[in-house]
Amino acid sequence: MPSELVLAIFLLPFFSFAIISFIIRPFFNHRPLLSWYVTIAAIGTSLVLSIWALIAVSGAPHHVLEMPNYEWVAIGDTVIYVGVTVDALAAAMLIVVTVVSLMVQIYSRGYMKGDGGLCRYFAFMSLFTGSMLGLVLADNLLFLFLFWEGVGLCSYLLIGFWYHKPEAARAAMKAFLVTRLGDFGFLAAILLLYTKTGTFDIGELQNLALAGAIGSTALTWAAIGIFSGAVGKSAQFPLHTWLPDAMEGPTPVSALIHAATMVAAGVYLVARMFPVFVSSTTAITTVAIIGGFTAIFAASMGLVMNDIKRVLAYSTISQLGYMMLGLGAVGVGVSSGAISLEAGLALGVAVGIFHLFTHAFFKSLLFLGAGSVSHATETFDMREMGGLRKAMPWTFIMFVIASLSLAGIWPLAGFWSKEGILAESLHYVPVLFYLAIITVFMTAFYMFRVIFLTFGGEYRGQAHGNHGLHESPLVMLLPMGVLTVLAVVAGFLGVNEFLGGESHSFFGALTHSLAWTSLIWAAGGIFLAYAIYGAKWLSAASLRQRFAPIYTLLSRKYWFDELYERLFLMRFLIDGFFAVLHWFDDHIIDGAVNGIAGGTVAAGSVVRKLETGQLQAYGLAIFIGILVIVAFVFIFN
Amino acid sequence: MAIGLEHFLILSAVLFAIGLYGVLAKRNVVVILMSIEIMLSAVNIAMVAFSRYGQFITGQVFVIFIMVVAAAEAAVGLALIIAIYRRRKTVDADKFDLMKW
Numbered sequence: 001m002p003s004e005l006v007l008a009i010f011l012l013p014f015f016s017f018a019i020i021s022f023i024i025r026p027f028f029n030h031r032p033l034l035s036w037y038v039t040i041a042a043i044g045t046s047l048v049l050s051i052w053a054l055i056a057v058s059g060a061p062h063h064v065l066e067m068p069n070y071e072w073v074a075i076g077d078t079v080i081y082v083g084v085t086v087d088a089l090a091a092a093m094l095i096v097v098t099v100v101s102l103m104v105q106i107y108s109r110g111y112m113k114g115d116g117g118l119c120r121y122f123a124f125m126s127l128f129t130g131s132m133l134g135l136v137l138a139d140n141l142l143f144l145f146l147f148w149e150g151v152g153l154c155s156y157l158l159i160g161f162w163y164h165k166p167e168a169a170r171a172a173m174k175a176f177l178v179t180r181l182g183d184f185g186f187l188a189a190i191l192l193l194y195t196k197t198g199t200f201d202i203g204e205l206q207n208l209a210l211a212g213a214i215g216s217t218a219l220t221w222a223a224i225g226i227f228s229g230a231v232g233k234s235a236q237f238p239l240h241t242w243l244p245d246a247m248e249g250p251t252p253v254s255a256l257i258h259a260a261t262m263v264a265a266g267v268y269l270v271a272r273m274f275p276v277f278v279s280s281t282t283a284i285t286t287v288a289i290i291g292g293f294t295a296i297f298a299a300s301m302g303l304v305m306n307d308i309k310r311v312l313a314y315s316t317i318s319q320l321g322y323m324m325l326g327l328g329a330v331g332v333g334v335s336s337g338a339i340s341l342e343a344g345l346a347l348g349v350a351v352g353i354f355h356l357f358t359h360a361f362f363k364s365l366l367f368l369g370a371g372s373v374s375h376a377t378e379t380f381d382m383r384e385m386g387g388l389r390k391a392m393p394w395t396f397i398m399f400v401i402a403s404l405s406l407a408g409i410w411p412l413a414g415f416w417s418k419e420g421i422l423a424e425s426l427h428y429v430p431v432l433f434y435l436a437i438i439t440v441f442m443t444a445f446y447m448f449r450v451i452f453l454t455f456g457g458e459y460r461g462q463a464h465g466n467h468g469l470h471e472s473p474l475v476m477l478l479p480m481g482v483l484t485v486l487a488v489v490a491g492f493l494g495v496n497e498f499l500g501g502e503s504h505s506f507f508g509a510l511t512h513s514l515a516w517t518s519l520i521w522a523a524g525g526i527f528l529a530y531a532i533y534g535a536k537w538l539s540a541a542s543l544r545q546r547f548a549p550i551y552t553l554l555s556r557k558y559w560f561d562e563l564y565e566r567l568f569l570m571r572f573l574i575d576g577f578f579a580v581l582h583w584f585d586d587h588i589i590d591g592a593v594n595g596i597a598g599g600t601v602a603a604g605s606v607v608r609k610l611e612t613g614q615l616q617a618y619g620l621a622i623f624i625g626i627l628v629i630v631a632f633v634f635i636f637n
Numbered sequence: 638m639a640i641g642l643e644h645f646l647i648l649s650a651v652l653f654a655i656g657l658y659g660v661l662a663k664r665n666v667v668v669i670l671m672s673i674e675i676m677l678s679a680v681n682i683a684m685v686a687f688s689r690y691g692q693f694i695t696g697q698v699f700v701i702f703i704m705v706v707a708a709a710e711a712a713v714g715l716a717l718i719i720a721i722y723r724r725r726k727t728v729d730a731d732k733f734d735l736m737k738w
Contacts, residue, residue, distance in 0.1 A: 613734035616669075620661050 001056040003067045006084050009049045009094060010137055013130030016042035020123040032118035039105050039122045043129055047098035054091040058498065063088040072143070080200060085139035088499050089349055093136040093268055096360045097261050099486070101129045103479035104256040104364065110476035111252055111371050121161060125256070128154035132261050136268065141190045142200045144269075148186070148229070151262045152179050158257060159249040171245035178242040182232020186269075189225025192218060206275040210341070216280065223276050223283030226269060227290075234266025234320045237294040241560050243317055247309040247380075251371030254309060259316050259367050260360035267323040267356050271349045274327065278345065281335040288328025292425070292432030294321030297558075299442040303449070304554045307380045308370045311450050312363070315406065318439060319359050325432055326421035327352035333428035346500030351424050354496045355417035362405040362414055362487035368480050369399035372472040373454060377461050382450065387459040391469035394477050396455045398484045403451055405487045407444035407522045410510060415519075416491030419509065420501060422518055440518050444525025452533035645686035652679035666721075666728045670714045677707045 020035040028034050057063050069083035086094075105125060112121055131150030138144035160172030194200060196218050197208050208214055214222070230236070235243035246258050257263070270277060270287060277284045295318045302314030327348050334344030372395045373388060374380050389396040405412035408419070418440070426433040459469065471477070497503045509515050531537045544551050556562075652675055659672025681700045688696025722728055 614731065615733065616661050616730055623657065623661065 001052055001065060001086075003084070005049055006053060006065070006067060006086055006137065009046050009053065009098075010130050010133035012042040012046050012049075013039075013126045013133065016126040017123050017130060020119055020126065025119040025123065029119060032122075033109075035119045035122040036105070036109050039126050040102070042126060043098060043102045043105055046129070046133065047095075047102050050091070050094035050098045053086050054095055057086055057088060057091040063091075063498075067139070069139075080142060081140065082143040083139050084137040085203065086137065089268075089271060089353060090136050092353060092357055092495060092499060094133065096264075096357055097129065097132050097136060100260040100360050100364045100483075101125075101132075101256055103483055104252045104368070106479040107255075107368050107371070107476050108250075108252045110473045111375060112250065117161065121158075121250070124154055124157045124161070125253075128158065128257060128262070132265070135265055139202055140200045141193070141202060141205070144202070144272075145187065145190060148233070148265065148269075149183065151257070151265060152176065152183065152233070155179075155246070155257050155262055158253040159246045161250055161253065162248075165248065167245075168248040171242075171248040175242040175246045178239050179232040182228045182230070182239055184228075185225040186229025186232075189222040189229070192222045192225065196222075202272060206273070209276040209279045212279070214279075219276065220280040220282050223273070223280045224286065226273055226276070227283065227287055230266030230269045230324075231290065232266070233269070234263050234324070235317045236266070236290050236321060236324060237297055238560075240294065240298060240317050241557075241564060244305075244310050244313040244557070247307070247313050251309065251367055251374065254313070255364040255367030255371070258313065260364040263316060263320060264323070264356045264360065267320060267327070267352055270324065270327050271352050274331065274345055274349055277327075278331045278334045278341070278348070281332075284328055284331035284335055286328075287324055288332050288425075288429050288432060291321045291324025291326075291328050292429070292435045294318065295325060295439045296435045296442070297321075299439045299446065301554055301557050302446040303442060304551060306382055308373065308382050308385075308450055308454060309367070309380050311382075311446055312366050312370060315366075315443065315446065316363055318443065319355070319363065319406070322418065322421050322436065322439070323352045323355045323359070325425055325436060326355060329421070329425040329428045329432065333424070336428070338428060347424070347502070350496055350499035350501030351417075351420045353499055354501055355421055357495050358405070358413035358417040358487070358490045361483050361490050362402040362412075365398060365402040365480055365483040365487050366406065368476070368483065369395055369402065372476055372480065373399075375472050375476070376469045379461065382453040384461040385454045385459070386457040386461075387455070388469065389455040391459075392455075392471045394471060395480070398477075398480050399455070400451060401484050402487050403447040406447055407526065408440060408518055409522060410515070410519060411491065411506065413487050413490035415515075416496065416504065416509070418518065419504075419512075419515055420496065423512075423514055426514065437518060437521055441521040441525040444522040445529045448526045448529035449533050452529060456534055642686055642690045645682055649679045649683040649686070652676070652682065664729050664731060666718050666730050666733075667715075669730060670711065670718065673714075674707060674711060677703060 016038050019038050024032075024035045024038065053065070057065055065086040067084050067086065069081040071079055072082040073080045105122070108121070108125070112118060115121065128151060131147045131154060135144055135147035135151060138147060156172045156176040159175050160169050162168045163172075190200065193205055193214070196214050197205060199205065199208075209219060232239045243258060243263065247254055249258070277287060298314045298317035298321060302311045302318065305311045305314065330339070330344055330348030330351055333339045334341055334348070339347070370380065372392065373385065376388070376392060377385055379385070401412070405414040408414045422433065422436055422440075425436055492506060494503075532540050532543065553559075656672045656674075656676030656679060659675065660669050663669050663672065681703055684696040684700050684703070688694065688700075718728060721733065725732060
């Protein structure tokens with residue numbers, strides 16, 4: 001496959017962004033659908049090229065395409081090269097990004113219909129897709145960081161797309177700042193690796209890390225730094241607070257950026273730098289623990305949310321935690337010697353990315369389903385919904401399939417990828433396995449809670465009775481249908497084997513006791529949701545009262561927002577650290593400047609008394625001065 | 638005793654010192670102006686002496702210039718003194734402290 005075409009994969013959406021921003025928006029703003037056509041054409045072409053790249057990679061030796069490097073920056077003798085790398089990992093990610101992006105763009109036409117900012121919307125969406133594809137393809141940490149920040153910027157722009165809503169503007173800022181905290185560690189890690197090795201090239205860094213050429217302390221810090229970037233981007237604990245708020249953006253944006261692609265970039269980064277992580281036991285253990293903890297921690301908050309998108313947001317955080325756990329578990333196995341290095345590297349990436357792959361499809365489908373629901377009810381509050389299965393049968397069916405897939409029900413896509421993670425964590429970090437299996441239960445519960453509240457029972461909304469409820473237009477249902485198919489079949493397309501994981505036969509998977517364990521837990525969750533919200537054998541209100549402290553704890557999100565905003569931001573930063581800086585600025589910096597000025601004035605008021613205005617006194621001074629100079633010249637010359 | 642260069646220079650230095658003393662010590666502005674003229678004359682004597690003994694004509698040419706300038710300076714200086722006297726009713730240099738802060 002020609003390298004120009006690989007570059008075109010991520011350059012085309014950028015091109016589309018440029019066309020929309022510089023041609024369509026200024027000159028054809030009255031025909032905003034033009035920008036839709038341009039976006040679809042660009043991303044569709046990228047998708048075709050990505051499929052081509054996938055085919056080329058599967059035929060290539062070691063599943064890697066050799067690509068030329070280009071000189072980017074030359075500073076003195078230091079030359080920074082950039083280039084793209086297409087291996088199995090990148091090819092799988094390309095498919096995820098282009099497929100989900102294309103489906104979301106098609107869907108957006110229906111969902112965003114009549115919005116005044118369509119050109120801006122599609123311009124940002126193109127920019128995002130281009131950045132995300134660049135991030136996936138980059139073979140150089142600095143180049144990757146460029147796109148990493150690019151997707152962060154697009155996330156900010158699109159969360160705040162309805163910038164006239166104060167919550168949206170606030171959420172955008174929050175997302176930007178919180179992820180920036182992690183990115184700082186990432187940048188520091190990049191620079192640390194560069195000072196230790198003199199290269200930004202990912203392949204070289206991987207080899208150096210595996211060869212033990214980087215000191216173990218530096219390597220650990222670098223891995224932790226990279227992971228902090230991933231924690232910010234993938235909304236892992238403790239930087240998870242931005243993602244639920246990011247739901248203020250348009251729903252297709254949530255589906256694309258905050259469910260399927262950008263938030264998965266953190267997992268991708270860990271997978272891409274997996275050899276570096278595996279070389280440090282501390283770092284890879286941190287990944288596993290943070291992942292496992294985030295999975296159950298976020299899922300627990302998802303249990304009680306009333307906003308359908310927020311449930312999905314916590315679910316996303318939880319599933320991203322799963323992916324980290326999958327990577328971390330195998331990595332722990334490798335660094336403890338339980339599995340050989342070569343097998344472990346392939347297996348870890350396969351386990352983590354396989355779940356990323358399947359999750360992207362069913363989670364974006366769930367978001368698009370939520371968007372479809374709100375399209376009819378004009379709300380995201382599940383207390384205002386109910387009974388929608390009659391009015392929106394297609395959305396209902398697809399939403400249930402996606403939920404089953406997320407819950408990990410055989411034989412849907414989620415089952416296969418989740419099994420991999422559960423199996424590896426049971427094998428290498430049993431403690432985290434128990435957290436993960438409880439999370440399976442919670443996942444099934446909250447998803448079916450959403451289904452029973454939204455589609456079951458009778459319509460509770462006040463907005464416009466049952467007659468106003470309508471199924472979404474075809475342009476929205478069609479992309480959802482495509483994603484539904486993928487949410488069903490993505491598990492046995494051979495992606496796992498392609499990435500280097502173990503293969504399972506279709507029915508053979510059911511012969512393992514682990515599969516039954518997780519299926520039973522998931523079924524238990526579904527049954528509990530049915531008991532409370534479907535059949536109403538148990539009253540949700542009385543349960544809420546009985547477990548009031550736990551309910552409050554969960555619904556207030558463990559007070560993390562308060563902790564960060566009130567305690568950390570207001571008390572520690574604004575009242576503490578910034579107050580000290582302010583004092584320093586006021587007293588030391590301003591004091592120095594004002595002191596110099598004041599001293600000059602004071603000295604002037606003393607010295608000016610010498611100026612008598614008497615010409616003769618001046619003349620005498622000049623005369624004495626001349627005498628001194630003459631004497632000086634005589635003595636020293 | 639032959640009159641040599643050093644005698645002229647001593648005369649010049651003495652005249653210059655007298656003039657300088659007058660400029661720095663006298664109160665009356667007219668006297669100060671006269672003292673300045675004395676200092677100029679001292680310089681002229683030194684110039685002519687060097688010119689005579691050193692065989693350079695330049696010194697004598699410059700003396701002519703200096704005398705012209707001195708005459709003009711005396712005229713301007715006296716005019717200024719008259720102007721100041723009209724305003725301040727005094728020619729005492731100590732009273733001229735307008736440049737004081």
